[in-house]
Amino acid sequence: MPEPARSRKTDREKRRNSRRAEHRKLNYPRISLKSILYVTRIYRKAVGPKSIFFVVYRVYNSVVPAVTAVIAGAAVTSISNGIVTHDFVPFIVIAIILLGIEIVNLVLGTINNFLSITTNQDVFIYVSEQIATKYIRIPLKIRESREFADKFERVRDFGGSITYVSNSIVNVVTSVISLVSVVIATLTISPIVTLVVLVASVPSSILSLRLAAMQRRNWREFTRDRRIAWAIEQKMVNSNNALEIEMNGLSSHLVRQMIKARRRSQEQDIIDERRFLWPRFGANGLETAASYGVLIFVAIEIILEKLDIGQFLTVRTLLGQLNSNVSSLFNSISTVNENLVNATDYMEFMETPANASGDIKVSGIPKIEFRNVSFSYPNSSVKAIDNVSFTLNPGDSLAIVGENGAGKTTLIKLLIGAYEPSDGVILINDQPFSRIDRESYLAQLGALFQDYARYEFATLGENVWFGDVSKGFDREEIQKALHDADLGDLASKYEKGLNQVMSKDFDEKYTTDLSGGQWQRLSIARAFFRSPNVLLLDEPTAAVDAKSEYEIFKNIIKKQQGKSTIIISHRFSTVRKAEQIIVLDQGRITESGTHEELLAQNGTYAEMFKLQAEGYN
Numbered sequence: 001m002p003e004p005a006r007s008r009k010t011d012r013e014k015r016r017n018s019r020r021a022e023h024r025k026l027n028y029p030r031i032s033l034k035s036i037l038y039v040t041r042i043y044r045k046a047v048g049p050k051s052i053f054f055v056v057y058r059v060y061n062s063v064v065p066a067v068t069a070v071i072a073g074a075a076v077t078s079i080s081n082g083i084v085t086h087d088f089v090p091f092i093v094i095a096i097i098l099l100g101i102e103i104v105n106l107v108l109g110t111i112n113n114f115l116s117i118t119t120n121q122d123v124f125i126y127v128s129e130q131i132a133t134k135y136i137r138i139p140l141k142i143r144e145s146r147e148f149a150d151k152f153e154r155v156r157d158f159g160g161s162i163t164y165v166s167n168s169i170v171n172v173v174t175s176v177i178s179l180v181s182v183v184i185a186t187l188t189i190s191p192i193v194t195l196v197v198l199v200a201s202v203p204s205s206i207l208s209l210r211l212a213a214m215q216r217r218n219w220r221e222f223t224r225d226r227r228i229a230w231a232i233e234q235k236m237v238n239s240n241n242a243l244e245i246e247m248n249g250l251s252s253h254l255v256r257q258m259i260k261a262r263r264r265s266q267e268q269d270i271i272d273e274r275r276f277l278w279p280r281f282g283a284n285g286l287e288t289a290a291s292y293g294v295l296i297f298v299a300i301e302i303i304l305e306k307l308d309i310g311q312f313l314t315v316r317t318l319l320g321q322l323n324s325n326v327s328s329l330f331n332s333i334s335t336v337n338e339n340l341v342n343a344t345d346y347m348e349f350m351e352t353p354a355n356a357s358g359d360i361k362v363s364g365i366p367k368i369e370f371r372n373v374s375f376s377y378p379n380s381s382v383k384a385i386d387n388v389s390f391t392l393n394p395g396d397s398l399a400i401v402g403e404n405g406a407g408k409t410t411l412i413k414l415l416i417g418a419y420e421p422s423d424g425v426i427l428i429n430d431q432p433f434s435r436i437d438r439e440s441y442l443a444q445l446g447a448l449f450q451d452y453a454r455y456e457f458a459t460l461g462e463n464v465w466f467g468d469v470s471k472g473f474d475r476e477e478i479q480k481a482l483h484d485a486d487l488g489d490l491a492s493k494y495e496k497g498l499n500q501v502m503s504k505d506f507d508e509k510y511t512t513d514l515s516g517g518q519w520q521r522l523s524i525a526r527a528f529f530r531s532p533n534v535l536l537l538d539e540p541t542a543a544v545d546a547k548s549e550y551e552i553f554k555n556i557i558k559k560q561q562g563k564s565t566i567i568i569s570h571r572f573s574t575v576r577k578a579e580q581i582i583v584l585d586q587g588r589i590t591e592s593g594t595h596e597e598l599l600a601q602n603g604t605y606a607e608m609f610k611l612q613a614e615g616y617n
């Protein structure tokens with residue numbers, strides 16, 4: 001029956017071909033020597049001169065087992081010969097050598113234990129610091145992209161796994177040295193034995209490498225699922241969301257979603273592992289068979305008096321070492337590979353260009369001018385800001401009004417240099433932004449956003465002091481800032497006063513939880529403490545009640561006298577006090593002038609003002 005036979009064959013071929021094609025398609029992330037050297041450099045920088053000892057110790061440690069195996073074999077032979085000759089000297093010499101090796105091992109081992117106590121932590125802390133310092137220097141436009149978020153997730157993975165990576169790199173090197181020393185030791189006994197054992201370990205080595213490469217690819221492909229799982233977990237443990245999640249009965253749904261994302265990220269690994277189950281069984285079986293064959297061969301050679309009796313022990317020990325070295329080598333290569341994938345991301349991350357900066361320093365209150373500025377967010381064709389021009393002279397106050405999505409916050413982001421205009425220029429003291437020294441310019445600004453920060457891990461005093469840590473921790477000034485933000489009596493509510501840590505997660509003495517409005521006022525106190533030359537306020541009092549808001553704005557006006565202020569607000573009682581008001585609509589300035597001028601124009605501003613005034617009546 002030739003027909004079915006042929007079709008069976010073609011079926012098999014088809015399957016094989018499609019598997020090959022699929023394999024070619026796998027885009028395995030590549031591991032470069034460059035990234036290995038890079039990690040080595042990080043390790044050296046983080047660990048310092050101690051790293052020299054570690055290298056020497058690891059190299060010594062990788063050669064010793066093979067040498068000991070050979071000497072131990074010689075000891076057995078010397079005992080066996082001693083039975084006949086009654087000569088103790090050869091055995092005593094060998095025993096002294098073995099004892100010497102043990103003593104050196106003990107001494108070096110103890111030094112190693114002592115030196116490596118802080119090593120992993122040194123490396124971890126060094127990399128965490130590098131990542132954090134770099135992150136804040138990367139322009140917001142890059143940080144906001146989804147690709148960057150994926151990459152940053154892997155960079156963080158790298159930060160967490162750096163100690164594994166560096167240890168695994170060392171393991172690869174030492175496994176190779178061990179392997180070479182074992183091979184040399186085996187060669188001194190029998191080249192055939194060496195060849196058989198080495199050849200038998202090839203299939204399992206290839207399989208290990210292939211599986212590791214697939215897992216590496218999976219790790220990369222499922223970054224987003226890992227990120228989703230992590231984001232859900234964070235939401236659930238965050239006490240700010242806990243209440244809402246519980247009220248909405250959302251917990252179990254979110255847990256299910258998190259598990260699903262986790263499962264998705266591991267599914268492919270399991271499929272791949274399964275596919276390799278039987279081939280690995282075969283490959284490992286081959287290795288075992290080869291080992292036993294070799295031992296039988298050596299035993300026969302000893303009986304035929306071609307080898308010494310002690311060499312049986314040597315070969316048996318060396319075989320064990322060979323197997324464990326090969327598997328440790330490939331395990332380390334896989335670990336290195338897996339983690340070095342993230343090292344590539346880390347390298348790219350560290351090379352991301354920082355915010356560009358010019359060299360013209362800014363001191364005092366700057367003049368800020370927008371000249372025909374337009375801007376679209378990356379990957380968006382809509383203009384969030386469309387041909388906007390205005391000038392903020394030193395000491396002026398400017399209010400921006402407009403509906404949600406009109407472009408008010410975007411304008412502030414452009415002004416602080418978080419984004420660059422797509423068209424037009426921003427001039428600081430009549431100089432283009434690109435020529436301005438960024439740091440000195442930002443030092444003049446202070447901003448209060450709707451999404452203000454809550455530093456729960458810090459004390460009440462620090463929450464204010466964080467407005468400008470370059471100033472001393474002046475308790476009086478901090479108390480004054482709290483007072484101006486209508487929080488004058490807050491410190492007295494706590495037993496520890498300004499030293500109270502602001503969360504019960506970190507301090508059990510924290511008994512009076514702040515309301516949303518109080519937290520917002522605390523962020524205002526921070527801005528007061530900073531006392532910037534240009535104060536940017538983006539709906540800073542949305543969560544604050546009307547009475548407090550009134551007090552706070554009175555204080556803002558008082559404090560900012562002679563300095564510049566830009567304010568975004570929906571409350572006209574606040575807006576009307578500004579010297580200049582601009583109305584934004586779909587990114588464009590539709591009206592501008594003083595409160596009175598705008599009312600006289602009887603346009604959108606007048607309409608909005610009247611609506612709100614009616615609402616208050």
Ligand code: ADP
Pocket residue numbers: 144377378380384402403404405406407408409410411
């Ligand atoms: P406002 O502060 O006036 O409410 P925004 O300046 O926040 O408005 O937003 C202006 C427009 O830009 C809106 O259409 C908004 O959807 C869009 N936008 C805001 N932030 C981003 C962003 N990071 N990426 C893309 N589009 C954005």
